[in-house]
Amino acid sequence: MSTENNSAERRTVGGYPLSGVTVIDLSHVYNGPYATFLMAMAGAEVVKVEPFTGEHLRSRGDMGGAALPFAMLNSNKKPVTLNLKSEKGRALLKEMVARADILVENFAPGVMDRLGIGAEELHKINPRLVYGSSSGYGKSGPYRDYPAMDLVMQAMSGVINSTGFADQPPVKSGAAICDFMAGIHLYAAIVTALYERERTGVGRVVEVSMQDATYASLASNLGMLHARGAAAPARTGNRHGGLGISPYNVYQTVDGYVVLNAPGDHHFRAILDVMGRGDLKDDPRFLTRSSRVTNFAAVDELIESWTKTLGKDEIAQRMLAQKVPCAPVRDLNEVMHDENMHARGSLQNIDHPELGNVVLPHSPLVFEGVSRRAIEPSLPLGASNHSVFGDWLGHSAQELAALEEEGVIGQHETLREASPARSV
Template identity: 75%
Template sequence: MPSVPAAPLSGITVIDLSHVYNGPYATFLMAMAGATVIKVEPHGGEHLRSRGDMGGAALPFAMLNSNKRCVTLNLKAERGKALLREMVARADVLVENFAPGVMDRLGLGAADLRTLNPRLIYGSSSGYGKSGPYRDYPAMDLVMQAMCGVISVTGQPDQPPVKAGPALCDFSAGVHLYGAVMTALFQRERTGEGCVVEVTMQDSVYASLASNLGMLHARGGAVPPRTGNRHGGLGISPYNAYATRDGHVVINAPGDAHFRAILDVIGRADLKDDPRFNTRAARVAHMQEVDALLEAWTSLHTKQDVADRLLAVSVPCAPVRELSEVVRDRNMHERGSLQWVDHPGLGRVVLPHSPMVFEGSPRVPLQPSVALGADNEAVFGTWLGRSDAELEELSRAGVI
């Protein structure tokens, strides 16, 4: 029988000092690619775990911390710092998303730790970076959406701006941080040396505004600040959310062939040669008429019926689904991207696996997040060699 290939990051050890979303998502991706990820938390737990008493944070913590070993460590105590240094000496990667300067003030900055282990990849993420005039500004996703321009382009043109629903700045930074660490590991294979990588939330978001920036370039001061559900560059029509009998459906017809197919489906083939609609430029110039034409038809049908009919002729379209529908998505469950898990603290819940699939390597089994400090004995005892008596003494001293 052929052997089962090892997961891509098998044998890589990651020390995870990060909290909330962006760093933990990067290390979650590493864990689901097979790395051994040791999550180091203060005695009260990282910020997201400690938000669990507010009712909404327990599941996000579980989503981002599957397949991680969890230990507690007081990094303000000298003996706590010493234990971290021992861990770093044996590790491949360290990830943190503290404010710039925090790790240096603890004596645990990149330069100090890479002196102990020159092969270490030190990955950090912050709102604005460790250099530049915004270095010391506090950063959370809402603040970053405002600073990055996301809020200014989100919402209806005649209404106040609104934030994007998902925490896109945090997760965009997390994906980029994962990519940066993987790139550094590849470089280490060539050179034998580790390095420091940095990702900021601000830098990670800019490229996602491409359509809006394109319109700014093309139209200058005439650019509208918000386009609602229409194309960010107002360059495609139809491109909108349309009312149905039971909700809404989105339709995007970037090419003339798409729109001709729509006209066939809605029974208006007579409009194929109408000069208002026969080219993309014409449809953009008559956006309101295009939208009115489509909504007169979509409003007579259910959102799924509209989607089924248009998808059958290869028109990009989807029902606007509620989250309760999304967590049961049959495509993601069949592919293993979403999985039902019996979580020890939350009961039966849906948790995500990694979006990255490595052909020939089976998915790493999803292991639910564990309680605060659950792996203290395994990491500090078995891995670092501390005896039971030493562990008890470290606990009494407030180190672990």
């Protein structure tokens, strides 16, 4: 695609914001693939480059549990297999880079340079390329070469020590927050650089570390540390991380749990009305947010003595009717079938060719004036080899056969039977 055609297509009224943008995705597992998933759902054409064994998340599928996450993060991508350790494999990558707008990778710092396909080398081929990378600790600093996964980063970022109850061991977050925080920031950095390139005509390198991306999410806990110093508790259970709001907790019900949050005094007065305890509105223990924080144990006891008598959904409906921030604590099956997310299209039931009927997420980024891009299920390993290397790069069937035979692009009989992907 020419630069002129790319720009013209992106300016088309009603088109997706990243229409005409081509992305080479070398990333694996969560953080990079989530960034490129957001790009794909914003209209970009994403070519997913994998080793012959598949990227790490795809190859975890035989252990159970990884097949759905792979499908969640790799919709609307064109998977190819490429041996980057071979000279011809690197040459094919460079052919793609010459035609691309963005390259994304989340290898350990230095890996791409050692292969001879680092940012400096690729910018010689395409000065307009936006090169995005992500790693645990970043490309500079004393931790640069430390191995990093989400669990490790949760520990190093303070997430684990901040999670759980003060009298119990620290607990990791159930969500892979460091990976996905990094993925979101990586998307932001790349699109920011893409905006700059539209004005200057020159691409740049951007990087995001998981450690950097996670720090700000601990704002409440850090605020308490600043205010109280050594007296600040490391973990506050389900109470506010800065112990600055009460009520703010998880409360038992007859059929589970519910959360309640009263950031303003009027919220607490509404809670008292719902509970039928308007007589306590002038109680000095509960009059202001500060007094409630001082007496949080009494606040929690008062509320839970009431929530234990009702179901979680009934409590939530009563509180929400009075504009009180409240929700039932739901299990993942309930969340997967959330009526609001399905009504908005942010969750969709999809017939996946390998997994059957599954619920897949769309991008949280909604672009008004254009319908959500249809979800195209993730494809088998190397399914787009012929459409990308043949139709897009222009290599003949004979050349592709030779590259397969030489172990450059992989040789899989099933690839010829895969549904053809649209050319990039």
